[in-house]
Amino acid sequence: xxxxxxxxxxxxxxxxxxxxxxxxxxxxxxxxxxxxxxxxxxxxxxxxxxxxxxxxxxxxxxxxxxxxxxxxxxxxxxxxxxxxxxxxxxxxxxxxxxxxxxxxxxxxxxxxxxxxxxxxxxxxxxxxxxxxxxxxxxxxxxxxxxxxxxxxxxxxxxxxxxxxxxxxxxxxxxxxxxxxxxxxxxxxxxxxxxxxxxxxxxxxxxxxxxxxxxxxxxxxxxxxxxxxxxxxxxxxxxxxxxxxxxxxxxxxxxxxxxxxxxxxxxxxxxxxxxxxxxxxxxxxxxxxxxxxxxxxxxxxxxxxxxxxxxxxxxxxxxxxxxxxxxxxxxxxxxxxxxxxxxxxxxxxxxxxxxxxxxxxxxxxxxxxxxxxxxxxxxxxxxxxxxxxxxxxxxxxxxxxxxxxxxxxxxxxxxxxxxxxxxxxxxxxxxxxxxxxxxxxxxxxxxxxxxxxxxxxxxxxxxxxxxxxxxxxxxxxxxxxxxxxxxxxxxxxxxxxxxxxxxxxxxxxxxxx
Amino acid sequence: xxxxxxxxxxxxxxxxxxxxxxxxxxxxxxxxxxxxxxxxxxxxxxxxxxxxxxxxxxxxxxxxxxxxxxxxxxxxxxxxxxxxxxxxxxxxxxxxxxxxxxxxxxxxxxxxxxxxxxxxxxxxxxxxxxxxxxxxxxxxxxxxxxxxxxxxxxxxxxxxxxxxxxxxxxxxxxxxxxxxxxxxxxxxxxxxxxxxxxxxxxxxxxxxxxxxxx
Numbered sequence: 118x119x120x121x122x123x124x125x126x127x128x129x130x131x132x133x134x135x136x137x138x139x140x141x142x143x144x145x146x147x148x149x150x151x152x153x154x155x156x157x158x159x160x161x162x163x164x165x166x167x168x169x170x171x172x173x174x175x176x177x178x179x180x181x182x183x184x185x186x187x188x189x190x191x192x193x194x195x196x197x198x199x200x201x202x203x204x205x206x207x208x209x210x211x212x213x214x215x216x217x218x219x220x221x222x223x224x225x226x227x228x229x230x231x232x233x234x235x236x237x238x239x240x241x242x243x244x245x246x247x248x249x250x251x252x253x254x255x256x257x258x259x260x261x262x263x264x265x266x267x268x269x270x271x272x273x274x275x276x277x278x279x280x281x282x283x284x285x286x287x288x289x290x291x292x293x294x295x296x297x298x299x300x301x302x303x304x305x306x307x308x309x310x311x312x313x314x315x316x317x318x319x320x321x322x323x324x325x326x327x328x329x330x331x332x333x334x335x336x337x338x339x340x341x342x343x344x345x346x347x348x349x350x351x352x353x354x355x356x357x358x359x360x361x362x363x364x365x366x367x368x369x370x371x372x373x374x375x376x377x378x379x380x381x382x383x384x385x386x387x388x389x390x391x392x393x394x395x396x397x398x399x400x401x402x403x404x405x406x407x408x409x410x411x412x413x414x415x416x417x418x419x420x421x422x423x424x425x426x427x428x429x430x431x432x433x434x435x436x437x438x439x440x441x442x443x444x445x446x447x448x449x450x451x452x453x454x455x456x457x458x459x460x461x462x463x464x465x466x467x468x469x470x471x472x473x474x475x476x477x478x479x480x481x482x483x484x485x486x487x488x489x490x491x492x493x494x495x496x497x498x499x500x501x502x503x504x505x506x507x508x509x510x511x512x513x514x515x516x517x518x519x520x521x522x523x524x525x526x527x528x529x530x531x532x533x534x535x536x537x538x539x540x541x542x543x544x545x546x547x548x549x550x551x552x553x554x555x556x557x558x559x560x561x562x563x564x565x566x567x568x569x570x571x572x573x574x575x576x577x578x579x580x581x582x583x584x585x586x587x588x589x590x591x592x593x594x595x596x597x598x599x600x601x602x603x604x605x606x607x608x609x610x611x612x613x614x615x616x617x618x619x620x621x622x623x624x625x626x627x628x629x
Numbered sequence: 630x631x632x633x634x635x636x637x638x639x640x641x642x643x644x645x646x647x648x649x650x651x652x653x654x655x656x657x658x659x660x661x662x663x664x665x666x667x668x669x670x671x672x673x674x675x676x677x678x679x680x681x682x683x684x685x686x687x688x689x690x691x692x693x694x695x696x697x698x699x700x701x702x703x704x705x706x707x708x709x710x711x712x713x714x715x716x717x718x719x720x721x722x723x724x725x726x727x728x729x730x731x732x733x734x735x736x737x738x739x740x741x742x743x744x745x746x747x748x749x750x751x752x753x754x755x756x757x758x759x760x761x762x763x764x765x766x767x768x769x770x771x772x773x774x775x776x777x778x779x780x781x782x783x784x785x786x787x788x789x790x791x792x793x794x795x796x797x798x799x800x801x802x803x804x805x806x807x808x809x810x811x812x813x814x815x816x817x818x819x820x821x822x823x824x825x826x827x828x829x830x831x832x833x834x835x836x837x838x839x840x841x842x843x
Contacts, residue, residue: 121827123824123826123827126824128824182821186814187799188799201733206780263825263828265825300822305813307813313814313821315822322824420808422808424810452809457791457797458795464706464769464776464790465769466769469709469714470712473807475809476807476808538776540776560783560784561784
């Protein structure tokens with residue numbers, strides 16, 4: 118085995134600006150498409166086993182030192198479609214990282230293991246008998262150790278978290294500190310703009326440099342256009358390397374007997390659809406779920422400064438099980454731009470009064486266990502995220518908003534802003550049913566955001582009903598694997614990064 | 630015309646031409662046709678005195694009508710009288726809107742442009758003039774009514790407001806009055822931690838060494 122060369126900082130990445138030829142031909146044992154949670158972990162696990170690994174990332178390489186801690190700028194430089202990726206009707210913002218490290222660079226660091234009842238659903242409904250709690254536990258243990266996952270300490274719970282915790286205690290609801298993958302949190306509150314001083318244990322400072330230390334090569338600015346296969350076996354990929362001004366720098370072909378697809382739950386199915394592969398079941402792109410979330414803001418009598426301290430501190434799991442509601446509430450910080458988009462206190466003076474009192478606001482993030490009703494499509498020119506909150510899930514969303522309102526009021530809030538397109542303000546318990554019950558499940562009525570797209574290449578034992586096996590290999594194409602949140606057969610209610618890390622580790626170990 | 634009636638009328642007109650969820654997915658022609666029908670009862674594209682006003686040289690990514698629409702929205706949506714907030718004419722709100730719109734793909738950008746035209750002209754239903762000619766109070770009322778209206782009304786009201794809001798609040802000059810801290814890591818002197826140490830691995834038969842930075 119060759120010498121391991123670990124870098125103390127930075128990452129060796131081939132960028133479009135490095136390219137001097139119009140076409141590149143490369144060979145590898147494994148080509149990994151995407152450098153986020155699934156791709157980075159797979160690349161490291163395979164490289165450390167001596168495989169020649171090439172990672173292709175469509176987004177740019179942005180070193181941590183270049184992060185600006187300005188949210189609008191970060192949306193433009195680090196996120197898919199410059200932060201403008203939405204569903205077809207435009208009422209659901211689907212935020213995904215689009216840079217080396219993927220969404221792990223811009224997430225809120227929250228870590229949950231896959232809930233046991235979700236694994237039981239997968240075993241019962243999808244024949245995934247081997248994905249038991251005991252089977253996955255060692256993988257969870259390992260990735261949590263590698264990524265410094267720990268319960269938030271008291272200093273990592275910001276003012277808004279303490280308020281919410283007190284309110285939950287008053288209501289008798291179960292409330293716990295969140296676990297996060299972070300070292301010596303700087304308490305800047307800028308997680309969604311990337312962690313400038315490299316405390317968040319994203320792939321940018323963990324698995325990617327570890328993979329490179331074992332010889333993996335990373336190509337940024339490189340969008341895979343087609344997966345290649347012959348005789349039912351993967352043979353490589355074709356890609357285009359694009360400069361930051363949008364011009365084409367080169368084409369690229371990687372010949373490899375194994376392809377790991379880890380471009381995320383929107384891009385991975387599009388690539389399979391473009392390639393015409395692994396879709397005997399007609400399930401590629403279907404079953405999209407995304408934990409549509411709302412940020413329910415409320416005004417408090419004392420200053421909260423919701424942008425100060427760790428972004429996410431505590432969560433309420435009282436209603437996590439589907440039998441109890443199927444949602445969780447996480448206390449969430451935010452900055453001014455996010456704040457301006459989440460409430461509708463009325464146009465003009467009411468809005469500016471709301472913003473002038475920004476330091477008195479605190480937020481609660483709602484996450485629901487949505488059904489897999491959406492679909493990712495490719496029309497030959499553009500992708501389409503066809504997803505509307507289903508009538509099955511709308512009552513869960515209403516329950517989550519009601520619970521958030523009750524929790525805010527119990528925590529001392531004087532006004533709770535329902536994140537709808539029309540003005541809905543709750544000032545006491547008596548207002549809750551009217552303001553939330555009056556919501557309609559129509560496009561553009563709620564201001565939803567998804568940070569967790571999933572389900573579009575789902576795992577399952579039945580090749581007629583699923584795209585990949587439990588070991589991540591597609592049913593139809595030998596050597597073609599999927600290792601991102603596309604795998605998840607159902608939404609998992611909680612933040613999925615740890616689930617993806619664990620599954621990618623398991624898949625890569627099976628491959629090696 | 631009251632908001633409910635206005636909403637029903639616009640919805641009805643809209644649905645003559647398209648299914649509601651196809652908005653922003655149709656070509657310019659289809660949306661333009663509906664906009665024309667929507668405005669047609671009052672004279673297509675009623676003139677505004679602003680139509681003769683020049684636009685600044687930097688506004689190359691906006692039509693003249695779009696520029697005037699976002700200028701009117703800026704003035705109406707961001708009042709600061711009686712507050713310590715920074716006046717919106719001190720920050721490049723419409724320039725920032727233009728920057729955001731530059732990231733849209735060409736097809737969506739065209740469709741949105743047509744939607745903005747609908748928003749501007751539909752005020753003729755309720756006020757007898759285009760949106761750009763409403764006073765501040767009327768413009769805010771128009772936004773609020775559309776926020777309670779049909780899908781297309783909610784969509785356009787939300788899009789315009791969020792473009793204007795984010796364009797204003799992203800500017801550093803607006804932060805101090807509300808005590809927003811903005812970027813802090815450099816100011817606080819937080820040290821960079823670099824890459825995480827390699828995981829311990831029982832199978833790793835090699836030594837760790839520190840290489841050059843990329």
